Amino acid sequence: MKQLVILSGKGGTGKTSVAAALAHLASAEMPIVLADADVDAANLELVLDPVRQETHPFTGGKVAVIAPGVCTRCGICADVCRFDAIAPNSAAYRVAPTACEGCAACAYACPADAIQMQEQQAGEWYRSATRFGALFHAHLFAGQENSGKLVTLVKQQARLWGQDTGAALLLVDGPPGIGCPVISACSGMDLALLVVEPTISGAHDLERVLATADHFGVPSLVAINKADLNPERANEISATCAARGIEIAGRIPYNDIVTEAMVHGRPVTEYRNGPVTAALRSLWQEICRRLLDGTTGGHDG
Numbered sequence: 001m002k003q004l005v006i007l008s009g010k011g012g013t014g015k016t017s018v019a020a021a022l023a024h025l026a027s028a029e030m031p032i033v034l035a036d037a038d039v040d041a042a043n044l045e046l047v048l049d050p051v052r053q054e055t056h057p058f059t060g061g062k063v064a065v066i067a068p069g070v071c072t073r074c075g076i077c078a079d080v081c082r083f084d085a086i087a088p089n090s091a092a093y094r095v096a097p098t099a100c101e102g103c104a105a106c107a108y109a110c111p112a113d114a115i116q117m118q119e120q121q122a123g124e125w126y127r128s129a130t131r132f133g134a135l136f137h138a139h140l141f142a143g144q145e146n147s148g149k150l151v152t153l154v155k156q157q158a159r160l161w162g163q164d165t166g167a168a169l170l171l172v173d174g175p176p177g178i179g180c181p182v183i184s185a186c187s188g189m190d191l192a193l194l195v196v197e198p199t200i201s202g203a204h205d206l207e208r209v210l211a212t213a214d215h216f217g218v219p220s221l222v223a224i225n226k227a228d229l230n231p232e233r234a235n236e237i238s239a240t241c242a243a244r245g246i247e248i249a250g251r252i253p254y255n256d257i258v259t260e261a262m263v264h265g266r267p268v269t270e271y272r273n274g275p276v277t278a279a280l281r282s283l284w285q286e287i288c289r290r291l292l293d294g295t296t297g298g299h300d301g
Contacts, residue, residue, distance in 0.1 A: 001162050002291050003170045005037075005189040007213070008196065009205025011176040014225040015195040017258055018280070019173035020047040020267040022193075025284040027132035030168040034130065035158035036137035037151045037185040038175040039123065049265050050128030050135050058138065058150050060122030062102045068092040070114035077106035077115060098143045125154055127161070134161055148180035155185065169292075177205075178212045186213055191291045192220045193249070198233035206237065210246065220246055221290060223283055227251035249290075250283030252276060 006022070008015040016038075026032050036044040064085070066077070071092035078086040078093060085099035086106060095106075097120065107115040122144035128135045136158040140147050155172060162170050174185035186192060192213045196206040206222070213220045222241050227234040228251075238248050253275050261271035269277045 001159070001167055001170055003159070003172065003188065003190045004193060004287065004291055005172040005174045005185055005191075005218070006193045006195060007174040007182060007186065007209050008176050008194065009178065009207075009209040010201065013176075013195045013197050013202065014252075014258070015176065016044050016047070016173055017262065017268065018193070018195050018223060018225065018252070018283075019044060019171065021269040021277075021280045022284055022287070023048065023130075023132045023171055024267040024270045025281060026169055026171060031166060032133045032169045032171055033158050033162035033165070033167045034133055034135040035154050035170065035172045036135065037154055037172050037181065039125075039138040039140045039147050039150045039154065039181065040175065042137050042139065044173045045128070045135065045137055047262060047265060047267055048130040048132065048135060050130045050137075052126050052128045053134075054127040056125050057121045058123040058125050058140075058153065059119045060140075060144055060149060061120065062104070062117040063097045063100045063120045064095045064102070064104070064106050064115050065118050066093050066095055067114045067116070070112055072112045072114070074111065076109050076111065080105045080109045123150055125150065125157065127157070133167070134158075134165070136161065147175075148184040151175070151181045151184035152187075155188075178208045182209070182212060183216070186216050186218055189218050191287070192218045193287065194220055194222045195225055196222060196237060197225055198227055198230040198237060200233070203233065203237050203240065207240075210244070219290070221249040221287065222246055223250045223252060224248060225252045226254040228253045247286075247290075249286040250279055252279045252283070 006019045036042045068091045085096050123140040125138035136154050175181040196202045255276045258268045261268040
């Protein structure tokens with residue numbers, strides 16, 4: 001099973017629209033499994049209309065809990081807490097779970113052993129059915145950390161499902177940026193498709209995400225979305241990539257039909273033929289040449 005991750009150096013480049021289109025095109029040719037690795041703001045499901053099959057809790061980190069009947073109200077826990085997460089109430093001291101960072105300083109300092117560190121549910125992950133294949137996705141609760149750990153979990157579950165069901169491709173819609181979730185999404189992939197807009201900030205953020213993929217030894221292709229809105233900048237991005245030996249796999253034109261398709265909850269390639277769909281089909285063929293013909297030197301699952 002080959003593994004493709006779709007990334008962008010910033011949000012709003014059209015990455016998920018491209019991912020949904022590739023899911024449609026790929027599923028017409030082979031069995032695939034999908035993963036939405038943007039656990040902080042997942043939106044691939046908005047286009048794929050999934051039917052949820054399984055829901056599982058995700059535990060991330062621990063939070064301090066004070067036993068009221070044991071607490072002596074000495075106040076030492078509040079003194080050692082660097083996050084102002086502990087305050088007195090009428091019966092004992094209490095911990096604000098959203099402020100607790102799980103450092104356990106209070107538990108170590110409590111002379112009455114009234115504080116325990118307990119696992120907390122930080123989110124959920126799901127397996128859903130779509131018309132293109134199984135989709136693994138997740139929701140990280142507000143204010144929670146360990147999004148990188150949740151991304152890894154989503155990828156692992158999708159990979160296991162793909163291996164068990166004989167999928168030929170794992171397609172991962174990665175999160176934007178270059179933080180921990182991106183590192184988790186990128187790690188171990190056979191190929192990264194980097195979606196960029198022809199703007200100054202787009203070119204800058206492309207450099208950052210290229211460096212991230214390079215660091216983890218993941219070969220990259222670049223797709224310039226809305227390339228015709230700024231041909232000069234698009235040409236500059238192409239020249240920069242050529243100088244680094246990075247292939248521009250596609251130039252996708254701007255068209256309102258993409259938004260119209262998303263309003264109807266469908267990938268643009270499924271919604272209507274036209275210049276955008278033609279460009280995405282060409283992009284998919286280039287991905288097939290690099291990924292499925294074994295020219296990436298990647299990791300078979």
